[in-house]
Amino acid sequence: MSPKNGSDDKPLELYVPEPEFRPGDKPDFSNVTIPQAGEGERPPIDVPADDIRKLAYTIIRVMNRNGEAVGPWAGELSDERVKEGLEDMMRVRAFDARMQMAQRQGKTSFYMQCLGEEAIACAFSKALRPGDMNFPTYRQQGLLLSSDYPLVDMINQIYSNSADPLNGRQLPIMYTSKEHGFFTISGNLATQFIQGVGWAMASAIKGDTKIAASWIGDGSTAESDFHSALVFASTYRAPVVLNIVNNQWAISTYQGIARGKAATFASRALGFGIPALRVDGNDYLAVYAVSKWAADRARAGHGPTLIEHVTYRAGAHSTSDDPSAYRPKEESDAWPLGDPVERLKNYLIARGAWSEAQHVQAREMLEAQVAEAQKQAEKNGTLHDGPHSSPREMFEDVFAETPLHLRRQRQEAGV
Amino acid sequence: MSPKNGSDDKPLELYVPEPEFRPGDKPDFSNVTIPQAGEGERPPIDVPADDIRKLAYTIIRVMNRNGEAVGPWAGELSDERVKEGLEDMMRVRAFDARMQMAQRQGKTSFYMQCLGEEAIACAFSKALRPGDMNFPTYRQQGLLLSSDYPLVDMINQIYSNSADPLNGRQLPIMYTSKEHGFFTISGNLATQFIQGVGWAMASAIKGDTKIAASWIGDGSTAESDFHSALVFASTYRAPVVLNIVNNQWAISTYQGIARGKAATFASRALGFGIPALRVDGNDYLAVYAVSKWAADRARAGHGPTLIEHVTYRAGAHSTSDDPSAYRPKEESDAWPLGDPVERLKNYLIARGAWSEAQHVQAREMLEAQVAEAQKQAEKNGTLHDGPHSSPREMFEDVFAETPLHLRRQRQEAGV
Amino acid sequence: MARMTMIQAVRSAMDVSMGRDDNVVVYGEDVGFFGGVFRCTEGLQKKYGANRCFDSPINESGIIGSAIGMAAYGLRPCVEIQFADYMYPGYDQITQEAARIRYRSNNDFTVPMVVRMPTGGGIFGGQTHSQSPEALFAHVAGIKTVIPSNPYDAKGLLIASIEDDDPVMFLEPKRLYNGPFDGHHDRPIMPWSKHDAGEVPEDYYTVPIGKAAVRREGEEVTVLAYGTMVYVAETAAKETGVDAEIIDLRTILPLDLETIEASVRKTGRCVIVHEATKTCGFGAELMAVVMEGCFDHLEAEVIRVTGYDTPYPHAHEWDYFPGPARVGAALKKVMENA
Amino acid sequence: MARMTMIQAVRSAMDVSMGRDDNVVVYGEDVGFFGGVFRCTEGLQKKYGANRCFDSPINESGIIGSAIGMAAYGLRPCVEIQFADYMYPGYDQITQEAARIRYRSNNDFTVPMVVRMPTGGGIFGGQTHSQSPEALFAHVAGIKTVIPSNPYDAKGLLIASIEDDDPVMFLEPKRLYNGPFDGHHDRPIMPWSKHDAGEVPEDYYTVPIGKAAVRREGEEVTVLAYGTMVYVAETAAKETGVDAEIIDLRTILPLDLETIEASVRKTGRCVIVHEATKTCGFGAELMAVVMEGCFDHLEAEVIRVTGYDTPYPHAHEWDYFPGPARVGAALKKVMENA
């Protein structure tokens, strides 16, 4: 070591990132540059990661302020399919609102909404095919709610009631449905991100044509399994779409705590040679186009893609959280990317394919649909009032066959 | 999901990276482009990561084929200090050779050499100051051997003998020396990489001026704690130098298994906004200059730097390994970056500051030094013949104070 | 003296420790500005600055790995893992690193670090917000594990843990945060303000690590418990009328062998209670300790009452939880041939 | 029939399984081209192709996490962790994911995965190449743990594990790879070719998971052991002349309670032997199981002989290792008042 003594250096300081606005501040995002809709290229699906480096730092957008779809990522979906998409998002919103309420009414212990983020899962799901598999987090209810998964079963699960498809074993909203391409949600963050890569590797090993999609939140990209997933996806060129939902917040911590105010989450993929695209997550059309591109790429054997969906968590983290303690109430409205439902509605209206009246009608219809499903589900019970599945279920399915020690415990429990 | 059935797609395939050459092949690296010495910029130490993106993809080199030091990274060290450096590397080589032999003679259970990689730790250590702290792997013996850490103590540790500073508790070569800025080596890969970041954060929290240096191998960058380290270093701008020693191999797997033939290890830092430099690890002068730059940067409060030292593991992974099973014997010689000792010797000779005769003399002197240290150490015993520290030591220092259950176990053991 | 909940007591311990020693730093997920999802660190950032109390990225291995580095530097980090269920990504750093650094470096480096984590069930947290992983720490040499059962102990033990020169896992039974829970989930909640152990000095004091507390003296049977189960055991004793000696272990490792052995030798009977899964739980070790230290005094089979060997189920939380009925049945069974 | 070492037997099990079912894939660090640092997978890549047997990045969480995904797809991954000491970064995926996926998804997804790992000491591997983490698996509901003690069992149990529909931790005592080790490290090594259990059919067969084997029938005391300790126990019995019934558990979970209970009820005495650290080791659970199933039959205190509660020290390997002398002393002690 050099003998020089450091005593004339100035003292070091710990840098701790802070969000721009805290409760009491007036949020102002006018300094945030949002690229114009339609800007930027649409590369071929076999492009090397390095050639589209820029797409990891911009935001791909399709719908402009006038409700027009513009640029190379536009024109993917017929009006009919867009209307379906709008209804999907509205169904999610209606479902979330009612389940939030149900939790407050004591019908279950816990709920998590995805307010403001509906476009992402709803549009993504349309880029997949039957047999493909999502490895979701707790905020992708849109994947199920935009498919034909029964609402009643979702609510049965949320209520942990006697008809709960998971037999009362899981926390509310931790759905599972292999048939609907929805891997069982874990309460432990990020673990599913690498599992999705493994599933995709399996598909490749078997010479299958199915692909996987992994999901993760901005805050959870800090977890180590995010890295595992990138390493494995890169090494084996796994047919997987790696989705980061950057909704700016991770409970009370803003995205700077996961990335140190530097680079973008998308750009993390570049160090692994994985193409990365950043997309306006509140723009249904953009999310669909980018997701389709990534899914096509995976299916064609070109390997993984990372998508960062830029959005904003408009609601609380969960029913256990109150965001007014750590961010200004107005931040959600000030957030520059707008509301995904409003934006898609405006697009359809601008095209003459939708009207305010139709919109109101659709909302009412969807609310009724959800209310009806809730009514059905409540016939099977709610968490606190029961009925639940038999306590015997507690001892089943720990293993394929229940071993002796567990059978003895069940006997002891008298069930 | 889209109703379209994927049956007309072509089957996916798993891609498994393979090195270019296996035993029996004739290694030929003529297609590998090695940048000219002296090429490329030398940025100011407060440069943002994005502005020097290129430095993560090139190889910074100082010494050219004629033994001249050229370009903006040259001219850092006096001939005297370079001579010291050359001797440091030669000491490491002599030490490794003798300890390899000692292991073969049954004097200990295990040894790991760093043949061909001597420049990295030896040059890096000169960029640090007393009080700074390394968090090394098992291949940075050069950090100790280029400082005044006693050779005899190193050998005592390797022999687990009665004078072993670690009381026989650790595997050979897992040195520890707080005084010499050398954190206790772990057998578990990558764990130290984030610990170094934490140490650096502590220095910043206390307003100290000391910095840390973390070390990791190419293969181990796949481990999750590599990610933890980047996340924390980036978030808190920790005063740490993050060193990757890319010696092309991780036991039997080549670097493609850790990075999927894409990007560089250095470029992983860019996704975290951390500046990354790739350096010719067999070029003592380049390693020193780049290390000094990174250390100065950390000390000046500009935060972390990642350095990828490009080198080649010329020896076996450890005394338990035989590389002829997985790579051609000739690969080491064919490797384009040459031998660090030869190169620095040629540089000094070209400057008229050194001669072949001096070189031979220095080697003999260093070999004698090591042999003498070995003789001294053997007075304290060897692993298989003893003596060792008392078995009582086995029960000490599990905790600051030995608790009752452990005292009882010690009594039972009768020691 | 003040009345404190367990949350306030834990916070007060950190406050006092940070005030006395500026090497004490506190961080973890949501721990800084917000003050933690259970609010245990509320106000500390404001009082001590963002470089002494701050939010961390969501990476438990990173939290613990960085704390090890800080401790090696000379700080005394006290980090929070949001739920004990989320310590697993950091388990490598805890068991392979923190636990062994003193030993492997022959005292050259040490790890005076505290890892706080809410533990246990009873809040409908399902399988990922209810776990009790203490046995996984106890099996690994070099870590201390502390589990307080009331505000007074929580504060005194946490200060002692922060001052301890070795890594301490500090498990806070989350069901006790707001009141002593007797296991009857269908009855009104008793707050700490109505319980003696809610009396907590505002200043510095410590409760020694490694010492159990006898919560109830008794002659007929020794009950070994910790955390939430202490109150369940008290309730069961009351409800069955069995004259139980209830020992609150407080520290799992190092274990207060002497107190345990003295009690079981006196009573000749023993019931062991914990919430964690049964197989290879800490109850197994207690069983072994009783066997090894008191075999000749045993008048009846020792009984374990524990969580079942299944994940913690959401809907069946109260079937899973070893409540007063199950503990009471064990007390009666162990007294059968008396 | 052929003579096989344990390495060859393990390799043969994978070979046979890969040949029978092309859903079986094998990967891990250095496992592909090279065939593994212990050479257990040698030749498999060549025979079955690089997409069925391949090298993995050095990331144990990634190895196990990806295997979970593959298993959920429908494959039967059999992955290698280079040393059991390196499973800790993957412990989250094992315990929080693999262990619970069947349960939490109500059978919709399952994880038929095997994680092979060399375990135990005796090769001067120091604290990071010698650990025995079986208790850390046994405590977590939803995982099976198998520890064979000879080539015949190793092959049959590994095939059974690969065919099992639940995650199996397959711990291979590395000190037994090349021969049955009686604990006398200073004596010549006996190769498997000279031992009956080195006779291994080349084709398919299974040894059932969850069944213990009585290695030596005896009347005076039951010895519960597994892995390397089976031979140490045999040696100790021979050397002390105690008529021990030696039970090789083979599977740690699910445990063969019936065999254990029958034996201890018969002998009335029990010695438990393992190499792992004592506190909360699997021996504690065995102690509890014996207490719960055989208390009324016990004629003496049950004794544990285990590794000490310290990291595995390099120089003092043979002081740490619970060898024939320590096991023999326990046998004599347990017979003292007979």
Ligand SMILES: Cc1ncc(C[n+]2csc(CCOP(=O)(O)OP(=O)(O)O)c2C)c(N)n1
């Ligand atoms: C391993 C682990 N650590 C911590 C938590 C607690 N936790 C649950 S959600 C959450 C925030 C996640 O934020 P983000 O990834 O951004 O997703 P978002 O909630 O914004 O959708 C945290 C810290 C957890 N569930 N698992």
Ligand SMILES: Cc1ncc(C[n+]2csc(CCOP(=O)(O)OP(=O)(O)O)c2C)c(N)n1
């Ligand atoms: C957690 C963990 N996993 C696996 C190993 C086994 N192991 C020891 S060294 C090594 C290869 C490391 O390669 P690299 O990082 O490139 O370093 P190098 O040996 O080339 O210096 C492996 C796999 C380990 N020590 N720790």
Ligand SMILES: [Mg+2]
């Ligand atoms: Mg988020």
Ligand SMILES: [Mg+2]
């Ligand atoms: Mg390497």
